[in-house]
Amino acid sequence: DPYAGDPKRHPALKVNSQRPFNAEPPPELLTESYITPNPIFFIRNHLPVPNLDPDTYRLHVAGAPGYQSLCLSLDDLYKFPKHEITVTLQCAGNRRSEMTQIKEVKGLEWRTGAISTAHWAGARLCEVLAQAGHQLSDTEAQVCFEGLDSDPTGTAYGASIPLTRALDPEAEVLLAYEMNGQPLPRDHGFPVRVVVPGVVGARHVKWLGRVSVEGEESYSHWQRRDYKGFCPSVDWDTVDFDSAPSIQELPVQSAITEPQAGDTIESGDVTVKGYAWSGGGRAVIRVDVSLDGGLTWQAAELDEEEQRPRKAWAWRLWQLQAPVPAGQKELNIICKAVDDSYNVQPDTVAPIWNLRGVLSNAWHRVHVHVAP
Ligand code: MTE
Ligand code: MO
Known part of the structure; x- marks a missing residue:
């Protein structure tokens, strides 16, 4: 069993698959704190977790033409200025289970928990690349990352991002070695991951082994044959992965974490809680909540955490306390977020359905009963 060496996990996690291990925190724990505690941070593994020795660990960074390649130990990485940022990480498959209700899709049945927030620390990728001689010469160039996790044939996890983002100090791309003040847990990429x-x-990319600058995107399956969006009519016979751009920045997202579908709430006041986030550093400026299936709306109260313009990397937690409309036996609660480009979430899932069930960001709907 290649998974026999996997680490122990927190019992509160809701497991979507054991081998490879995939799990999400239950909604009520997810929004209990702005920073997700490491033990309940969602886990998305495609392969067995490698067991890496921090003393012999080396990160290989291919050099630019005319420059030497770098072979960095952890101590070498610590010598770069330590940069710290709070960043929300969301899987493209978050909320996929809602797409499955429209029509079958291929993928793990994530509910609303394939998203978490941590305070990360590490070296800036732009400084490491600069030391290897890389400059912005070719705007089409890509930075390819390779993990040290691999399948039985030796194929490693891999992905890439544009060199323009990697070299932009404002984009704050990190080679992270700390998560919430601790060394990275094994499940989250110990000893080094990309953020x-x-x-x-x-x-x-977790368990980072190699960084290189290439003329094209990574040839990894997960860059070229996965994590892309398609028209709802595209099926597995007609899909053309080459013609669709890979997902990079994510669209605006929000979900209700309390109450949960099927709950019975007391009459009187109801407290609705959730999270909201947008990709590309776009700040969440508003979350609208409806208690009556979208007929009327109220703006939720957003938490006080600072969101820097164009660098709003982390989610906002929100809540709304409101009287339960008199005489109601049930409520259809909905939330939808707006980001600072005034992007909004689509109201229903069907028009954004796609065969891989990615980018599921329709209004989140929760049906609850009201106690008599
Ligand atoms: N990196 C490696 N090496 N192997 C992986 O399977 N999964 C990716 C990414 N990095 C993955 C990886 C995916 S799809 C996601 S959503 C995030 O890691 C999940 O990070 P987490 O497990 O720390 O939450
Ligand atoms: Mo993912």
């Missing part, structure tokens, strides 16, 4: 603020989880 690409505002970008889909799939590019945040």
Whole structure:
């Protein structure tokens, strides 16, 4: 069993698959704190978790033409200025289970928990690349990342991001070695992972072994044959992965974490809680909540955490306390977020359905009963 060496996990996690291990925190724990505690941070593994020795670990960074390649130990990485940022990481498949209700899709049945937030620390990728002689010469160039996790044939996890983002100090791409003040847990990429603020989880390569600058995107399956969006009519016979751009920045997203579908709430006041986030550093400026299936709306109260313009990498938690409309036996609660480009979420799932069930960001709807 190649998974026999996997680490122990927190019992509160809701497991979507054991081998490879995939799990999400239950909604009520997810929004209990702005920073997700490491033990309940969602886990998305495609392969067995490698067991890496920090003393012999080396990160290989291919040099630019005329420059030497770098072979960096952890101590070498610590010598770069330590940069710290709070970043929300979301899997492209978050909320896929809602797409499955429209029509079958291929993928893990994530509910609303394939998203979490941590305070990351590490070296800036732009400084490491600069030391290897890389400059912005070719605007088409890509930075390819390779993980040290691999399948039985030796194929490693891989992904890429544009060199323009990697070299932009404002994009704050990190080679992270700390998560919430601790060394990275094994499930989250120990000892080093990439953190690409505002970008889909799939590019945040864990157990990072190699970085190179190439003329094209990574040839990894997960860059070229996955993590792309398609028209709802495209099926597995007609899909053309080459013609669709890979997902990088994610669209605006929000979900209700309390109450949960099927709950019975007391009459009187109801407290609705959730999260909201947008990709590309776009700040969440408003979350609208409806208690009556979308007939009327109220703006939720957003948490106080600072969101820097164009660098709003982390989610906002929100809540709304409101009287339960008199005489109601049930409520259809909905939330939808707006980002600072005034992007909004689509109201229903069907028009954004796609065969891989990615980018599921329709209004989140929760049906609850009201106690008599
Ligand atoms: N990196 C490696 N090496 N192997 C992986 O399977 N999964 C990716 C990404 N990085 C993956 C990886 C995907 S799809 C996601 S959503 C995030 O890691 C999940 O990060 P987490 O497990 O720390 O939440
Ligand atoms: Mo993912």
